[in-house]
Amino acid sequence: MTTAVQQLLPNAGHLHHAFETHPRELIVVSAEPLTPEITHFVFADPAGRTLTGFEPGSHLIIQAGDKRNAYSLTGDGVNPRRYEISVLRHETGGGSEWLHANVSVGGNVLVEGPRSMFAPNPVAKKLLLIAAGIGVTPVLSHALAAARWGRPAEVVYIYRPGSAAHLAELRTLAASYSMELYEAHGREPGLELIRQRLRHQPLGTHAYACGPADMLDDYLALGRAAGWHDDRLHSERFQAPDLEPGDAFGVRIASTGQGFTVQPGVSLLEKLLEAGLDVPNLCRQGVCGECRIPVRSGTIEHRDHVLSNEERNAGTAMLCCVSRGQEIEVDL
Numbered sequence: 001m002t003t004a005v006q007q008l009l010p011n012a013g014h015l016h017h018a019f020e021t022h023p024r025e026l027i028v029v030s031a032e033p034l035t036p037e038i039t040h041f042v043f044a045d046p047a048g049r050t051l052t053g054f055e056p057g058s059h060l061i062i063q064a065g066d067k068r069n070a071y072s073l074t075g076d077g078v079n080p081r082r083y084e085i086s087v088l089r090h091e092t093g094g095g096s097e098w099l100h101a102n103v104s105v106g107g108n109v110l111v112e113g114p115r116s117m118f119a120p121n122p123v124a125k126k127l128l129l130i131a132a133g134i135g136v137t138p139v140l141s142h143a144l145a146a147a148r149w150g151r152p153a154e155v156v157y158i159y160r161p162g163s164a165a166h167l168a169e170l171r172t173l174a175a176s177y178s179m180e181l182y183e184a185h186g187r188e189p190g191l192e193l194i195r196q197r198l199r200h201q202p203l204g205t206h207a208y209a210c211g212p213a214d215m216l217d218d219y220l221a222l223g224r225a226a227g228w229h230d231d232r233l234h235s236e237r238f239q240a241p242d243l244e245p246g247d248a249f250g251v252r253i254a255s256t257g258q259g260f261t262v263q264p265g266v267s268l269l270e271k272l273l274e275a276g277l278d279v280p281n282l283c284r285q286g287v288c289g290e291c292r293i294p295v296r297s298g299t300i301e302h303r304d305h306v307l308s309n310e311e312r313n314a315g316t317a318m319l320c321c322v323s324r325g326q327e328i329e330v331d332l
């Protein structure tokens, strides 16, 4: 049934004129190398309209050849005229390489979003922002927003000399907005710096970290060892290591009553797609949050990097690309 609002605004799900998150083409207004491996792309609306605003730490989904990849927006998200992303090239024939080879000024890109999965906690007294390598992208977004709204923040940036994207912007923010910036080169000095900064924060600080998977595991361990509660230790992963195949488990689809077994090494997502259900998905590694499905009953073995402890304990949702369980009834 078409609602009165949909009749008035057939293409809009929201009354704000600039609100658009469905797949749409934007034009490329800039594509500049930041380092030999990282390129900064800037996109704009073809008609010059303001783009949909976003929370710091949000990302876009970009059609990159035959892949759909997530890329963090580096801006602060307020009334954006442009969307900016920075992409590390992996020479594996995947989407990042495709973007470097095919996206140039004047061309188009197909984007979806912005989507938010790494937003700042509004009641945080201070933000401790930790970036390693290309993980600087959402951290820059948080730092710019903190500067805009005058929120106390400090940044730790771990990088290899000569490979640091956005270092100049972070140094400028540090100089102009009395935001402390701590820099380290390499893994061990980086972990030592994280250890120190975690130990020197006022009560009520929330930490946000993005970087390689092993560095994030160490950050979480260091935070817990320093007495931080998990609810204040946030992280975003761009990739996750391969998982064990897991055990076979039974699944029932609530709406149809259909039941099946998910064999070891096969994901619940694959089985649901095979059964004809249209389940959104993207990374298939438990890092993007796209394949979240509601669960009615059963014991879930959560294996993702997205859900909070509270969401895991509630047992009412799972990320079906990686998580498994026992006697699961999905609410689909």
Ligand SMILES: Cc1cc2nc3c(=O)[nH]c(=O)nc-3n(C[C@H](O)[C@H](O)[C@H](O)COP(=O)(O)OP(=O)(O)OC[C@H]3O[C@@H](n4cnc5c(N)ncnc54)[C@H](O)[C@@H]3O)c2cc1C
Pocket (backbone or CB within 6 Å): 059, 067, 069, 070, 071, 072, 073, 085, 086, 087, 088, 089, 090, 092, 093, 094, 095, 096, 097, 117, 134, 137, 138, 212, 236, 237, 238, 239, 283, 287, 288
């Ligand atoms: C929420 C979110 C935000 C993201 N933001 C950014 C961003 O701002 N900038 C950016 O460059 N990427 C970002 N990514 C990662 C991005 O979506 C792609 O995964 C990445 O560009 C690799 O895609 P690909 O198609 O080139 O390589 P694929 O074909 O998917 O992978 C090729 C190989 O490279 C390895 N690989 C890929 N990416 C990484 C990595 N980051 N670290 C270590 N090994 C890797 C994989 O293990 C794989 O074996 C983000 C991912 C998520 C989920």
Ligand code: FES
Pocket (backbone or CB within 6 Å): 280, 281, 282, 283, 284, 285, 286, 287, 288, 289, 290, 291, 292, 304, 319, 320, 321, 322
């Ligand atoms: S598809 Fe990305 S978390 Fe499942």
